Structures are given as structure tokens and as C-alpha cells.
Amino acid sequence: MNAIPAFVQPLFNFLNLPEWLQFVLWTAATAVAMFLAIIIFMAFLTLAERRVIGSMQARIGPNRIKVFGLPFFRGLAQPFADVIKLMFKEIILPTGANKFLFILAPLLTAIPALATWAVMPFWPGFTVADVDAGLLYILALTSTGVYGVILAGWSSNSKYAFLGAMRAAAQVVAYEIAMGFALVGVVMATGSLNLGDIIEAQRGGIHHWLFVWLFPLFIIYFISGIAETNRAPFDVVEGESEIVAGFHVDYSGMAFALFFVAEYINMILISALTSIFFLGGWLSPFAEMQSLPAILTTSGLHWLVFKICFFLFCFLWFRATFPRYRYDQIMRLGWKVFIPLTLVWITVEAVLAIFRIGPFARLMVG
């Protein structure tokens, strides 16, 4: 539960609001602020993706639309132009489609993607909802996101869309297990399901961050995250070359855009979770070096954003460099490589815990 900060308290006192209403208003305000911040971040991520991949492929990318006609930062207003264009496009309902589910599906992908952010710790002491079982909450909500994709594919009444939906269902279920096991390793090392506590457990310099001890789990978690968000090289759900555009082939306008909003928000989410679980979230890597300027040594939102941006760049980098996986190889990687590897590393952690080595000494064994 967040305490109402001192600068808002006079306003609430002036309005003479009861305490429960103050709490509700403040929580709602933080939630709306976080929502807007994520949407804006997502909008510029789409621009960043096109510019970064453009430059990797030796072309320019969108560079035309200027902010209020200003001569610098050409192309910066591209996301807004895209949104305005998509909003004014017609949402076409295919004749054979199941109308209710067809409209419901994009909402079902976007809502869990946004709701997951509620338990995210942004800086020391700030979370919209400081849930004790935050890690489980995140696992539960990310696993429900696939319903939108499945229903979109089924309700469009198209073979391509349906194939995309089937692929999505199998792929997400497969990689969720590897992700869950990787997080079991994190919970074993930190002894908590609360995201804020998981970050606090990594305090004390870069060598205390979990990626040192859980390196295989760190790699597996991030790769599974890419597969969960259906991004290249695991984007067989869309698979332009085989099934046109997969599950969203029949969508247009804002309904189509919502799928992409969900996909990009999930990318940011996976980047944020990877940095929280394995790279110490908002902790500074130079916390011990007092000779550096204060902005580098203090922990805070800037470090979390920096780490998120690093992983997002990796997402774009992978998309520009790796060819698409074959479908059966995706399944093989998920079931036959990642799950056994995570199980082995959990066993290694248990052995380390028995001998009280590293962060695993925290576990109460024997």
C-alpha cells in the first residue's frame, strides 16, 4: 500500500475527503499515470524499432513527420501519425466471423498486458499495488494473454488465422513452463515472491545481482520471453511467409492496432521483468564506487529504464539478425532443451543451498 505523499496531502485535506476516498483517489491517480507513461513509452518503441532496424539494414526508416513542423528530430511524430491513421480506418467484420469474439479478442490481449504492470516496482518504495505474491500474479496474468490470440484466430473464420492461433496456443504453453521454472530459481535465490523484495535481495553491487549465479536461467528466461511475446525469431504465429499474417490477418483499424499495443507492451514488460529478476531492477551497478557522480551511484527509476532499454534493443537486434525458427524446432527448443536445463539448474541451486554458498545460503536448509 502506498503512502500518500506530502505534496498531495494538503489538497486532500482542503477538499475534506474521507480517508478511504483519499486512498482510492491516490491509487487511481498513480495507476493512470503509469498507464499513460507505458503507452507513451510503447509509442516511441515502435518508432525506435523502425529506426534501429532501418539502420541495421542500411536504410533510413521513418524520417518525415516532424513535431509541429520543428526542424529537428525528424520522424519523432511518426507514432502519432500512425495512431491517427489507424483510428480513422474502418474496422471490417468478416462475413463468417463470430462478431462478439472477434471484437473481444483484441481487448483480451491488451488488458492482461496492461494489468500486469500493477505490481511492477519502479523505484525504491513505489509500486502501484505492493502485492505479496506479485511474481505469481505476473505469471498468472501473462499466461492469460494468449486467449486473445486464440480467439482472434478462431473467430475470424479463416484458415490462416486459425493456424496462427493453434501455433500461438502450443508455443505459449510450452515456453510458459520454462519461464516458470526459471522464476523458481529466482525465488530460491531471493526467498520472496514480492518483486520489491527480490530487488532488495540483490543489493550490494553488481556481483550480487542474480544473473551471476543464475546465468543459464537468465538466458533461458529472456529467450522464453521473446517466444512468449511472439517476436522474431519465434514469430511463427504471424509468419508472413507461410500464413500471411497469422491470427490478425482479418483485423483492421484500431482492432489491429490493439494487438500491436499488446505485443509492444509485453516486450517492455519482459524487459522490465528480466532486469528486475536478474539485473537488480532499479539498483545501481556502481553503488559501491563513491567517487562517481551521484546519478550513477544512486538507485532509481533511471537505472530500471536504462536496463529496460538495453533489453528492448536486444529484441530489435534479434529481429534484424536472426532468421525465423522452423515451427517444430521452436517446440523442440522449448520442451526438450529449456525445460531440462532449468530443472538441472534448480537442482544445482539446491546443492549450493545445502552447502550454503552464495545467495542460496538464505534458504533455510537442514
Added chain:
Amino acid sequence: MSFTQILFYFFSIVLVISATGVITARNPVYSALWLVLSFFNSAIIWMLMEAEFLAIVLVLVYVGAVMVLFLFVVMMLDIKVEELRAGITKYAWLGLPVALVVIGEIGSVVWVKSSGSAPLGLSSVASPAAYALDYSNTKALGQLLYTEYLYPLQLAASILLIAIVVAIVLTMRKRPGQKLQDISAQVAVKASDRVRIVKVAAVQPDADQQVEGQS
């Protein structure tokens, strides 16, 4: 009525409606979706009872994995519910006594619990005191499961493991003429296995190009 009670009644009503939807929907995909909704509502009711671990795990396991696979199967197979329901009147009388027994059981429990005070009143059963804000249901459950109930837990786990192995063994049929990919052979393939580089002698411009150089 307190706010929690209003929430409880609201989600219970939605739960009952969605559970009815599971068995009355004509389309099996709709049935599965009603089931998802009822899982969500039962999770919320558990959450109201401060059992947040069970609630989240219900969503995680049943909604996130089991129902996805269910939908997968239901969408793949073209199930005609009308055909399945063809003989329903023939067997309906069997269901009636079962339903009566279940109703009797629920009724007797409510009766016993509420005897002496107002009948059928939830208020007749004292609700347990709410836990403190820092109480962790997950931690309490883990402590019990891994100390007091360690052997039952291990036993349940091994039964599940056996079930998984048996399910795989039963469905993995080796029949002749099966075409399987050997992934390790595919990965280990060298360029020299696939492409033969042939040295072709240079050809003079005035020579007959159709014949020479095409060995």
C-alpha cells in the same frame, strides 16, 4: 451488508451464471469460455477469503494452461453438440436422483450449520478473523506442505509423474512407415554433404559453349 459481502454475492452470482453457461452453451468453444469465466470468479472468491495463493494458482494453472489446451482441442475437432445430445432424454432420469442427492447434501450441511439461528443465513457461521496485512498465505501454505504434509505431497507428486509417463507411453505408437526428423543429424550436416563443388575448365569465347564446360 459489508462491502466484502456485496462483492461475494456479486461474484457468486456471476459464477453460477457462468457455470450454467458451461452446460447450456450450444457451441463447445463458448462452453470452454464460460468455464474460463467461472474459474476467474472462483479465484476471486478465494481471494476474498484471503487465500491468494490458491486463487492465483487457479488462474495460472487452469486458465493459463489447461483451458488453453482445452480450447486447442475443442477448436481443432469439429464437435457437433446436437448429435451428442441426441439421446439425452433416454438417460435424463439417471441424472435426476444424482442431482437430488447433491441438493440434499448441500441442504443438510447448510441446515446443520445454521441450526439454532436464522436458517440459511451466512451470518449464522462466524467468519474467521481477518489476518494482518503482512500475513503471507503463500508462506504459510509452503511451510505446512513441506514439513507436516511432506510425505503426502511427495506421494501426490510421484502419482502425477507416473500418470504423465503412462500418458506418453500410451499415446506414443511406433507404426511402420513413420517419417521422423533426426534433429541432431540435421544440425550436424556439413556444406560438403549437400553441395558438390565442381571444377569447370575455363572456356574460350570462340569455342562451342553448349558442349564444353557442362560435364
